Amino acid sequence: xxxxxxxxxxxxxxxxxxxxxxxxxxxxxxxxxxxxxxxxxxxxxxxxxxxxxxxxxxxxxxxxxxxxxxxxxxxxxxxxxxxxxxxxxxxxxxxxxxxxxxxxxxxxxxxxxxxxxxxxxxxxxxxxxxxxxxxxxxxxxxxxxxxxxxxxxxxxxxxxxxxxxxxxxxxxxxxxxxxxxxxxxxxxxxxxxxxxxxxxxxxxxxxxxx
Amino acid sequence: xxxxxxxxxxxxxxxxxxxxxxxxxxxxxxxxxxxxxxxxxxxxxxxxxxxxxxxxxxxxxxxxxxxxxxxxxxxxxxxxxxxxxxxxxxxxxxxxxxxxxxxxxxxxxxxxxxxxxxxxxxxxxxxxxxxxxxxxxxxxxxxxxxxxxxxxxxxxxxxxxxxxxxxxxxxxxxxxxxxxxxxxxxxxxxxxxxxxxxxxxxxxxxxxxxxxxxxxxxxxxxxxxxxxxxxxxxxxxxxxxxxxxxxxxxxxxxxxxxxxxxxxxxxxxxxxxxxxxxxxxxxxxxxxxxxxxxxxxxxxxxxxxxxxxxxxxxxxxxxxxxxxxxxxxxxxxxxxxxxxxxxxxxxxxxxxxxxxxxxxxxxxxxxxxxxxxxxxxxxxxxxxxxxxxxxxxxxxxxxxxxxxxxxxxxxxxxxxxxxxxxxxxxxxxxxxxxxxxxxxxxxxxxxxxxxxxxxxxxxxxxxxxxxxx
Numbered sequence: 129x130x131x132x133x134x135x136x137x138x139x140x141x142x143x144x145x146x147x148x149x150x151x152x153x154x155x156x157x158x159x160x161x162x163x164x165x166x167x168x169x170x171x172x173x174x175x176x177x178x179x180x181x182x183x184x185x186x187x188x189x190x191x192x193x194x195x196x197x198x199x200x201x202x203x204x205x206x207x208x209x210x211x212x213x214x215x216x217x218x219x220x221x222x223x224x225x226x227x228x229x230x231x232x233x234x235x236x237x238x239x240x241x242x243x244x245x246x247x248x249x250x251x252x253x254x255x256x257x258x259x260x261x262x263x264x265x266x267x268x269x270x271x272x273x274x275x276x277x278x279x280x281x282x283x284x285x286x287x288x289x290x291x292x293x294x295x296x297x298x299x300x301x302x303x304x305x306x307x308x309x310x311x312x313x314x315x316x317x318x319x320x321x322x323x324x325x326x327x328x329x330x331x332x333x334x335x336x337x338x
Numbered sequence: 339x340x341x342x343x344x345x346x347x348x349x350x351x352x353x354x355x356x357x358x359x360x361x362x363x364x365x366x367x368x369x370x371x372x373x374x375x376x377x378x379x380x381x382x383x384x385x386x387x388x389x390x391x392x393x394x395x396x397x398x399x400x401x402x403x404x405x406x407x408x409x410x411x412x413x414x415x416x417x418x419x420x421x422x423x424x425x426x427x428x429x430x431x432x433x434x435x436x437x438x439x440x441x442x443x444x445x446x447x448x449x450x451x452x453x454x455x456x457x458x459x460x461x462x463x464x465x466x467x468x469x470x471x472x473x474x475x476x477x478x479x480x481x482x483x484x485x486x487x488x489x490x491x492x493x494x495x496x497x498x499x500x501x502x503x504x505x506x507x508x509x510x511x512x513x514x515x516x517x518x519x520x521x522x523x524x525x526x527x528x529x530x531x532x533x534x535x536x537x538x539x540x541x542x543x544x545x546x547x548x549x550x551x552x553x554x555x556x557x558x559x560x561x562x563x564x565x566x567x568x569x570x571x572x573x574x575x576x577x578x579x580x581x582x583x584x585x586x587x588x589x590x591x592x593x594x595x596x597x598x599x600x601x602x603x604x605x606x607x608x609x610x611x612x613x614x615x616x617x618x619x620x621x622x623x624x625x626x627x628x629x630x631x632x633x634x635x636x637x638x639x640x641x642x643x644x645x646x647x648x649x650x651x652x653x654x655x656x657x658x659x660x661x662x663x664x665x666x667x668x669x670x671x672x673x674x675x676x677x678x679x680x681x682x683x684x685x686x687x688x689x690x691x692x693x694x695x696x697x698x699x700x701x702x703x704x705x706x707x708x709x710x711x712x713x714x715x716x717x718x719x720x721x722x723x724x725x726x727x728x729x730x731x732x733x734x735x736x737x738x739x740x741x742x743x744x745x746x747x748x749x750x751x752x753x754x755x756x757x758x759x760x761x762x763x764x765x766x767x768x769x770x771x772x773x774x775x776x777x778x779x780x781x782x783x784x785x786x787x788x789x790x791x792x793x794x795x796x797x798x799x800x801x802x803x804x805x806x807x
Contacts, residue, residue: 142676188698188804192676195801234797252791253535278475279533
């Protein structure tokens with residue numbers, strides 16, 4: 129079995145220590161950081177994403193696999209910069225104002241990172257102004273908004289309006305998600321996409337960057 | 339060391355106990371526990387067992403020889419601990435703990451400072467919505483009135499059951515503790531502010547008003563305890579009052595296990611509190627064979643011996659049984675350190691099985707609680723050595739096998755030997771408040787709420803602690 133396949137399997141199993149050690153070994157063998165990232169770390173995470181979409185694995189597996197992947201990314205990070213590897217794209221991600229439940233948001237972030245998208249994570253309880261500021265600063269072309277409570281989902285609309293006011297709306301795709309939402313709601317507040325889970329969010333975001 | 343042979347619902351096991359150990363604590367440590375509505379004061383007689391052929395109260399009996407203990411089936415009856423020798427005096431009050439799931443009302447003698455009888459019932463508000471957040475959501479859509487009426491009529495009928503036996507028409511005071519949402523609903527006050535950040539309750543301070551104002555007919559006055567924040571309410575303040583301050587220079591931890599697990603780290607000078615979103619898996623929700631701790635639930639399991647509430651056929655597994663089963667699976671290598679289940683399913687009893695998804699649900703819950711504890715300790719920049727006592731409260735805490743709770747990573751192993759289960763600390767604290775006229779202000783002056791979602795450590799801790807050791 130090639131070392132890349134082995135790393136990918138350890139990512140899927142969430143064996144963080146093994147991922148870290150094997151990633152270092154792969155570098156020592158002379159495999160490029162980019163190859164390890166795409167061929168092993170992201171590849172492993174994509175398998176988990178696919179399984180998650182098919183309900184074969186659940187939230188904890190994704191978190192555990194992402195944790196393992198990150199151990200590997202930490203090892204290759206300095207080499208990625210050296211090799212001049214650019215991310216697929218940049219996305220601003222946050223849980224909207226009034227909502228402090230952010231496991232869903234973290235999951236989406238992990239899955240986006242799992243397909244090679246760089247995430248600017250604004251955290252929880254985020255306002256329209258903060259999103260506008262982050263988009264301006266980073267040049268992100270995708271904005272992901274999460275809301276887990278019926279009491280806070282309307283704030284997603286406020287953020288879209290803030291982007292419009294700042295004349296940034298045309299330059300970004302806005303994706304929304306969260307338990308109480310659906311496609312109809314997304315349309316009604318003027319979002320570009322609703323995704324029902326983190327794996328779908330990663331697919332849709334990739335399409336936006338294509 | 340003495341041998342304690344336990345006969346329980348047709349099962350038998352022998353355990354070891356230290357000389358002088360309290361029988362109730364020994365039993366509880368091995369996952370067998372009676373209700374102690376009186377808080378182990380030897381008053382309610384609810385925990386009576388047969389020791390070497392003689393009736394004894396397990397909460398007062400000390401082990402000083404090899405013994406055989408016969409434990410009758412758990413019978414959940416609503417009125418407990420009725421003491422017929424007591425006569426009505428004027429100096430009685432009622433203490434009411436409004437739990438999201440369960441209501442508990444105690445008739446208390448202020449002269450003697452103890453509980454005379456207790457009534458426990460399900461919270462009728464569950465018919466509207468199960469957890470705190472969905473009840474707030476319900477109020478946002480339908481108003482507060484129906485929820486208030488449900489709890490008020492419940493306490494009135496519970497009080498009637500209690501008072502009738504003593505020929506009392508009504509008492510002077512009804513003391514009330516509960517989380518802030520439950521107290522808002524009780525007083526008929528809009529709680530929707532607690533459903534959205536910045537999570538503001540209308541009130542946190544103590545309330546005292548004439549009972550008739552809210553339709554209470556069992557007392558003249560209603561008095562509630564104060565809370566700390568939207569998520570650390572009067573139930574926790576009562577619990578703190580009950581368990582008390584640590585010795586000088588030390589810290590105590592109070593952990594109230596539930597859907598929202600409240601965690602408090604405190605000393606004489608500091609009080610950090612938080613609420614960790616554990617989710618409803620301890621109530622049996624989201625676990626394929628999960629159920630609450632009622633008849634037929636597996637509450638104790640060691641790989642061979644499987645004990646159910648009521649002693650009959652196993653119908654499902656409740657929180658304590660789930661913890662035990664996971665410990666067995668981890669010890670047997672059936673579940674690896676990432677939580678991966680090597681078999682397709684794990685059978686605890688006939689038709690009671692755990693699946694991979696069940697284990698994942700449990701990982702989320704246990705990590706939320708464990709990480710919340712660690713986050714507070716890190717925030718205060720102390721170590722486990724600085725901790726004097728760890729009080730574990732919540733419906734199932736007294737019946738939980740602490741060793742197994744540590745094994746599955748729900749509680750930190752570093753404080754092993756310093757755990758103290760407290761049953762309904764909210765009710766007991768409310769009783770203490772009534773008897774000692776102590777409003778526990780010492781805990782309030784330093785109180786600070788830590789928001790885990792915004793905490794610098796919590797997110798990473800949460801993912802790391804999902805693992806098993």
